[in-house]
Amino acid sequence: MVGKTLFDKIWDAHVVHTTPNGSQVLYIDRHFVHEVTSPQAFAEIGAKGLVIRQPGKQTVTADHNVPTIHQDRPITEAMSRQQVATLGENCAIHGLTYYGLGHENQGIVHVIGPELGLTKPGMTIVCGDSHTSTHGAFGCIAFGIGTSQVAQVFASQCLIQRKPKTMRITVDGELQEGVLAKDIILYLINKLGTGGATGYFVEYAGSAIRGLSMEGRMTVCNMSIEMGARGGLIAPDQTTFDYLYGRDNAPVGTDWDDAVAFWRSLPTEDDATFDLELAFQAEDIEPMVTYGTNPGMSVKINEPIPELGDTPNPGLQKSLDYMGLEPGQMMKGKEIDYVFIGSCTNARIEDLRIVASYVEGKTKDPNTIVWVIPGSKHVEKQAISEGLDVIFRNAGFEFRQPGCSACLGMNEDKIPAGAYCVSTSNRNFEGRQGQGARTILVSPLTAAAAAIAGKIVDFRTANMDTYAAV
């Protein structure tokens, strides 16, 4: 018998029932909930007179609608205020713990789960949010669901699923200096395309992946959905265990030892097979920068935007029109208006440390507005305790309070129409950061360098002193 993959092991251990036509009922170990995709699900539960089956397996926070300044004051915008208030009320009605605004555990849902030790290897995790794939970094099956399914998990702690296909993406070799996890995933999405992994669950493997910190692994898994994958996951190892040890919801004492023994049994076996295997070389990856309106439309920092070619390419032309860019143009040197450092992709403490280490002693470009938004209250607190907030303020950056912020145009942090925003988030769709806003996705290091220079630069070759303290 052939060996099992990490994915198969977790999946098979969570099948409650297989229907005659092959669909499976999958048990869900942890359900993360936020204010945008839950109100109609709570309403459905209420209307049907149902109860939440496992209140202790729901983790609830407010992140999408929240302002990132003056969080102690009422939310100004009425509908956002109502949506966040509704979440609090629903939690009270159903007896759920709520990490609302002001709570020490509040933050972007995909940042708080791991940092609270709620995300652990071998689990099944869902959330009404496509970036739930983030949690796969710990060796979990984690995927986004719709609001109907949110109600199903509330009522039954289960979902009806068909087992997806599996793909393994191996990235071997050594990353070049300054090439970050974000560059790896932007590179992979570029290679596969935005639908290249649709229908698959992706396991990331290889020495370049193994060498990443947990934060880096989360960045990679986070953007799995941008190539269409249901989720991405990475085998748990010592890096995973070290991250989890001592966290709030991590096991303790002999339970910890038992847990680690179990977690060590999870990785894909040598003779296991995947429906598709792809391999890439870490040395080929460079700092990446997007030019278009989906995350697959990226180039290496020293490459030009593709030419239109001989065959008509209405998609590319439409994107470039929206972005105000030309075929063949270099992204490097492009002047920008905003820099957004935040989101569930890159707002963890390691991301802020990377940015701070680059900008320390430098000053931002005077015409560029720079927002740094920590991913959670804990990240905010940690950054302050390390003095990162001072470094940011001295550089002229705004260091704000936790939330999704300018990742999506739902709260007050919007990018104006026509403005260019260099962003560490995950989506550059039309209007994503505000109507007419033009998003350029990059790594935290490339974002930091852009903030100082006021334009897109290759931080490896830019003589930063020329730009600093203008």
Place this chain on the structure above:
Amino acid sequence: MQPFDQLTSTAVPLPIENVDTDQIIPARFLKAIDKAGFGENLFRDWRFDRDGSENMQFVLNNPSYSGEILVAGTNFGCGSSREHAAWALYQYGFRVVVSSFFADIFKNNALNNGILTVEVDPEFLDNIFREIENDPDAMFKVDLEGQYCKILSTGEETTFDIDPYKKQCLLEGKDDIDYLLSLDTKISTFEANQKIY
């Protein structure tokens, strides 16, 4: 959920690839706490200019095209998991979306809301686009029971796949939650035996 068995209708062409759910319904319209009012904001930023005037270039504002079938380019519904995208399409009046490829979460959300996603091969999709271009009043038939999609004017026909469980749900207008609740005992047994760390 409204049951779905078959539909004969004209179709609205949207030959754009990778239509993401942020375009179907922009984030600023996701603040509602109920399911009402999304239809009017379907494709909001493509339908209306920033000053609120109708963008007459956009197909939904073109009086030549109407119908309960939306025909879209490949990888329709990628991006955010927002079910609001399915609600918006349904409320606007679409019961079927035809494309050569759908993003997973969108497909699920659509089927859970009585919208049939019909995945056809790229050539057939081109044929549909061509037919609508020739005649905006061309009629199409989509049959769930028989799992086929037909261009009535030419007789061209193709079959499509659908998960048998989802097909049954759609034909009967049932959703997953009732089935899951019926498994209560099995779920309890699973919970009692599960080792959790």
